[in-house]
Amino acid sequence: MPVRYKKKVAVLEGVCAVEEAESLLGWLQEHPKAKVNLKGCEHLHAAVLQVLMATGAPVSVWPEDLDLRGWVESALAPAR
Amino acid sequence: MNPLLAEFITESRDLLEQASQGFLALEKAPGDAEILNGLFRAMHTMKGASGCFEIGALTRLVHAAEDVLDAVRQGELNLTPDRVDLFFEVLDRVGEWVDSLEAEERLPPGAEETSAGLAGRLRGLLSEANDEEPAGAGDAVAEERGAADVGSVSETSGAAPSWIVEVPDDVRRELYQIHIEGGPGTVAVTYTPGEQCFFTGDDPFHTARQTPGARWGRVESREPWPPADELDPYRCVLRFHLVAAAPVEEVREWFRYVADQVEVHEVAPEEWVIPAGPPGHGEPFGAFGEDARRWARKGLWGNLRDSVRAALEMAGPDLFQTSALHWMDLVLRGPDPDPGLVEWLIECVATGTLPPRRPASGAERSDEAKADHEKDVGSSEEKGTGRPEDEALAAAVEILQAQTELLAAPWGPDIRLGVLESAAGVMESALTELGDAAEMARLAEAREAAQTQGSGAPLRALARDILSRLLGTEEVQHEEPEEDPSPHSGGPAPSRSPRENGATPGQKIRVLKVDQTRIDALMDLVGELVVAKNALPFLARKAEEVFRVRDLAREIKNQHAVINRIAEELQGAVMQVRMVPVSHAFQRFPRLVRDLSRKLGKKVRLVMEGEETEADKNVVEDLAEPLVHLVRNSIDHGIESPEEREAAGKPLEGEIRLRAVQLDDQVWIEVIDDGRGMDPEVLKRKAYEKGILSEERLETITDEEALHLIFAPGFSTAEQVSDVSGRGVGMDAVRAMVDRVGGSVSVESTLGRGTCIRMALPLSMAVTRVMIVEVGGETLGVPIENIVETVRVPTDEIHRIKRHEAAVLRDRLVPLCRLGRVLDLEEAEPEPREEEAVLVVSIDGRELGLVVDRFHEGVDIILKPLEGIMAGFRLYAGTALLGDGRVLLVLNLRELVACL
Numbered sequence: 001m002p003v004r005y006k007k008k009v010a011v012l013e014g015v016c017a018v019e020e021a022e023s024l025l026g027w028l029q030e031h032p033k034a035k036v037n038l039k040g041c042e043h044l045h046a047a048v049l050q051v052l053m054a055t056g057a058p059v060s061v062w063p064e065d066l067d068l069r070g071w072v073e074s075a076l077a078p079a080r
Numbered sequence: 081m082n083p084l085l086a087e088f089i090t091e092s093r094d095l096l097e098q099a100s101q102g103f104l105a106l107e108k109a110p111g112d113a114e115i116l117n118g119l120f121r122a123m124h125t126m127k128g129a130s131g132c133f134e135i136g137a138l139t140r141l142v143h144a145a146e147d148v149l150d151a152v153r154q155g156e157l158n159l160t161p162d163r164v165d166l167f168f169e170v171l172d173r174v175g176e177w178v179d180s181l182e183a184e185e186r187l188p189p190g191a192e193e194t195s196a197g198l199a200g201r202l203r204g205l206l207s208e209a210n211d212e213e214p215a216g217a218g219d220a221v222a223e224e225r226g227a228a229d230v231g232s233v234s235e236t237s238g239a240a241p242s243w244i245v246e247v248p249d250d251v252r253r254e255l256y257q258i259h260i261e262g263g264p265g266t267v268a269v270t271y272t273p274g275e276q277c278f279f280t281g282d283d284p285f286h287t288a289r290q291t292p293g294a295r296w297g298r299v300e301s302r303e304p305w306p307p308a309d310e311l312d313p314y315r316c317v318l319r320f321h322l323v324a325a326a327p328v329e330e331v332r333e334w335f336r337y338v339a340d341q342v343e344v345h346e347v348a349p350e351e352w353v354i355p356a357g358p359p360g361h362g363e364p365f366g367a368f369g370e371d372a373r374r375w376a377r378k379g380l381w382g383n384l385r386d387s388v389r390a391a392l393e394m395a396g397p398d399l400f401q402t403s404a405l406h407w408m409d410l411v412l413r414g415p416d417p418d419p420g421l422v423e424w425l426i427e428c429v430a431t432g433t434l435p436p437r438r439p440a441s442g443a444e445r446s447d448e449a450k451a452d453h454e455k456d457v458g459s460s461e462e463k464g465t466g467r468p469e470d471e472a473l474a475a476a477v478e479i480l481q482a483q484t485e486l487l488a489a490p491w492g493p494d495i496r497l498g499v500l501e502s503a504a505g506v507m508e509s510a511l512t513e514l515g516d517a518a519e520m521a522r523l524a525e526a527r528e529a530a531q532t533q534g535s536g537a538p539l540r541a542l543a544r545d546i547l548s549r550l551l552g553t554e555e556v557q558h559e560e561p562e563e564d565p566s567p568h569s570g571g572p573a574p575s576r577s578p579r580e581n582g583a584t585p586g587q588k589i590r591v592l593k594v595d596q597t598r599i600d601a602l603m604d605l606v607g608e609l610v611v612a613k614n615a616l617p618f619l620a621r622k623a624e625e626v627f628r629v630r631d632l633a634r635e636i637k638n639q640h641a642v643i644n645r646i647a648e649e650l651q652g653a654v655m656q657v658r659m660v661p662v663s664h665a666f667q668r669f670p671r672l673v674r675d676l677s678r679k680l681g682k683k684v685r686l687v688m689e690g691e692e693t694e695a696d697k698n699v700v701e702d703l704a705e706p707l708v709h710l711v712r713n714s715i716d717h718g719i720e721s722p723e724e725r726e727a728a729g730k731p732l733e734g735e736i737r738l739r740a741v742q743l744d745d746q747v748w749i750e751v752i753d754d755g756r757g758m759d760p761e762v763l764k765r766k767a768y769e770k771g772i773l774s775e776e777r778l779e780t781i782t783d784e785e786a787l788h789l790i791f792a793p794g795f796s797t798a799e800q801v802s803d804v805s806g807r808g809v810g811m812d813a814v815r816a817m818v819d820r821v822g823g824s825v826s827v828e829s830t831l832g833r834g835t836c837i838r839m840a841l842p843l844s845m846a847v848t849r850v851m852i853v854e855v856g857g858e859t860l861g862v863p864i865e866n867i868v869e870t871v872r873v874p875t876d877e878i879h880r881i882k883r884h885e886a887a888v889l890r891d892r893l894v895p896l897c898r899l900g901r902v903l904d905l906e907e908a909e910p911e912p913r914e915e916e917a918v919l920v921v922s923i924d925g926r927e928l929g930l931v932v933d934r935f936h937e938g939v940d941i942i943l944k945p946l947e948g949i950m951a952g953f954r955l956y957a958g959t960a961l962l963g964d965g966r967v968l969l970v971l972n973l974r975e976l977v978a979c980l
Contacts, residue, residue, distance in 0.1 A: 018278055018283065018314075021313040021314065022313050022314075025308065025311060025313045028308065029308050029309060043285075043286060043289070044285060045278075045283050045285065045286070046273070046278070046282075046283050046284045046285035046286070046316060046318055047278050047313050047314060047316070049285055049299065049318070050301075050313065050316065050317070050318055051311070051313050053299075053301060053305065053318075054301070054305040054306070054308065054311045055308045055311075056305075067289065068289070070296060070297070071285075071288075071289060071297050071298070071299060072299070074298050074299075075298070075299045075300065
């Protein structure tokens with residue numbers, strides 16, 4: 001599974017497909033204080049990315065994939 | 081014709097054929113990635129090659145086909161039979177255009193509309209695959225047409241989008257550097273995917289990330305985010321900004337399915353020059369400004385650069401001024417910096433703000449780029465030569481290499497200018513494909529230089545230069561000295577990079593393409609040699625009988641034996657040259673069978689055997705037409721409908737077998753079906769009703785002979801024939817063709833089991849072997865393939881059956897025909913003979929004994945058809961010149977039988 005839901009952290013790994021968007025959104029709604037761990041994430045489907053952006057869930061670990069990090073950092077960094 | 085165009089035509093035909101076979105293969109193995117790739121490549125190659133000529137309609141159509149195939153390859157679209165039909169239509173049309181190109185060097189009128197229509201239908205398939213975005217597909221077509229008026233696609237004009245300021249300084253510097261070092265060009269893209277795009281399986285984020293040459297990107301929302309519980313996760317409200325180092329065409333190509341959602345801006349290098357960072361305050365920058373302005377005014381770039389370096393060491397990191405200094409350092413690296421830009425940067429450093437920008441001179445930019453590009457090695461690595469987007473690059477490399485070679489070859493003065501011009505033209509097309517504007521300017525210079533010098537050296541140097549940049553310098557061999565490549569030098573042709581084509585420098589051409597007329601001329605000469613050679617035995621006899629010199633006669637005979645052997649070998653060798661595999665005639669059938677069986681709602685499998693069997697080119701060419709008739713008949717009338725087959729307990733899928741076998745000097749082509757077969761009784765009755773068969777013949781005709789009735793001319797035209805026999809359309813045309821090339825056709829059929837039609841054709845048509853017979857003092861030739869045997873029949877064994885004579889030979893009753901009487905050559909009072917010389921011949925499976933006066937030897941002749949007023953005498957197949965100068969008339973036996 002590309003998304004593992006822990007107590008307070010959703011761990012996104014590998015390639016997160018479009019199907020994950022809805023469940024991730026649901027989970028984030030149920031766990032408003034949860035964080036997202038993108039360490040092992042290689043790619044997010046745009047829909048998943050959109051969920052992360054819309055909910056503003058804080059990112060606990062940024063992706064190791066530098067290209068992906070470059071893309072999502074500006075969108076998900078709380079400073080923006 | 082322009083040799084390039086000629087080459088394109090040949091190549092296109094091959095590619096079309098290849099594509100056609102690919103589609104057929106794909107129907108058997110849907111989704112086979114290898115076949116799909118092959119198809120895609122075929123279209124892609126055609127698109128690329130057609131770019132060299134003014135045939136936009138063709139280019140656009142194959143481009144559309146390529147795009148659809150790409151979608152199929154990506155699994156976005158299934159190739160249903162209907163869609164394959166469309167592709168076949170496209171292939172046919174392109175085939176016609178290629179024919180037209182060959183004939184008139186231009187596309188036929190109306191090609192534009194046809195192209196637009198078909199391309200539209202092809203792209204329609206894309207929107208079927210992606211029905212949320214039909215507009216995008218439509219726009220792609222519009223873009224294809226070169227219409228720059230697609231409003232939503234921002235063109236290269238106008239200022240760079242404002243957001244490029246947000247691109248990090250180091251990324252912009254990198255892009256600038258790539259640009260001025262002759263790299264692929266830089267673009268800024270804004271991609272606003274449609275709201276429904278997730279439902280079509282699109283991942284716009286992926287599309288954006290994978291943009292060729294992407295260096296940096298950012299994603300933002302187009303509207304404020306609603307509270308999480310009101311968010312629709314499947315409505316896309318994202319917008320992507322990205323910058324990439326890639327040719328603008330390549331990026332457009334990448335986004336072609338969403339062309340209406342993308343703004344692509346080609347960024348000029350100076351547009352990247354935007355110092356960024358928090359401004360620092362300090363005296364050092366002011367002082368720097370004083371010196372720097374002075375040096376800049378005097379153009380002392382070296383001093384300025386040293387000063388910039390020194391200032392950089394002192395400047396704090398991340399400051400605005402530091403950024404401006406870095407930029408200046410970069411701009412000054414070129415040998416010919418833009419003074420306006422440098423001065424502007426100096427002001428940035430001195431004031432700590434962005435002063436208004438002076439317009440930079442584009443021409444100078446490109447000069448700089450081109451002057452700079454030689455030292456560039458890095459940018460090509462960044463392009464990543466392995467990716468599919470770089471096929472254009474690979475093609476360009478190939479083209480340039482070929483041109484380098486072409487230019488180095490020694491050319492005669494009369495054609496050298498043409499060669500130069502054509503090489504320059506090809507290079508121009510290649511560079512256009514690469515979108516390399518700077519090189520275009522250099523090319524124009526080199527072209528002029530080449531023309532004034534009358535030498536290819538400037539062009540060649542440029543091509544090598546570009547090559548070294550495209551490939552990275554280490555791959556291009558510079559071992560070739562810069563010697564004068566004019567025709568006098570005759571130096572060795574440059575070897576290509578072995579990695580590119582695996583060719584070794586000393587490799588010779590192994591395959592020659594020769595105009596057929598030259599081979600035909602050779603064949604004619606061989607024919608004459610054969611005839612001349614045949615004169616020698618006559619000469620020998622004359623030496624012996626007239627001049628009484630037996631020794632000389634023997635010498636002549638010996639010489640004749642030698643010349644005979646050589647002539648035969650020569651004939652064989654030339655014949656060999658003309659041999660082509662029958663697969664040339666077979667290759668169209670998979671398509672024909674597929675189309676017909678689909679149309680008729682039958683299931684038919686085509687099996688081809690012995691395609692590698694070879695026969696004379698003319699025979700193979702003439703074969704195609706009758707084979708079409710035969711195969712069509714087999715499918716139309718032979719093979720039953722699936723229901724019928726099921727009822728008969730046969731496999732649902734009918735089988736048509738095309739078989740070629742070589743037997744001695746004949747090649748047999750068989751069309752075998754496992755259909756319903758033919759009923760001889762029905763055939764007989766119908767033939768009788770149609771007046772083809774006389775009543776008495778109706779009684780005696782064998783079943784086998786009855787089957788041959790399908791070849792009778794009257795049998796073929798009327799439709800009701802097919803109701804009865806299930807055969808007939810064009811069968812007489814088949815026989816006519818087979819006759820023309822001196823072959824024969826036979827048919828076997830078992831009711832309910834199938835039919836086999838066999839054409840026995842000579843391997844070669846050039847030399848015919850005939851047997852000479854004498855009738856009433858005249859000599860006549862009888863084609864050897866008709867002859868069964870020669871016998872002497874005692875007169876008392878000849879029986880009379882009513883008005884007809886017949887003899888029993890080997891327990892068969894063979895009707896006899898006195899040739900002299902039929903041809904009206906008989907002497908008034910024929911001497912009574914004890915036995916008659918009978919030549920037993922076989923015509924369409926019927927045997928006939930020709931009574932002649934005397935048999936002579938068999939000879940090889942070149943059969944010439946009758947011409948002029950003689951052409952009406954169908955009784956004779958033609959004439960031939962004998963070795964002693966006499967003219968031999970050769971009988972057309974089928975016509976003879978018809979006259980009886």
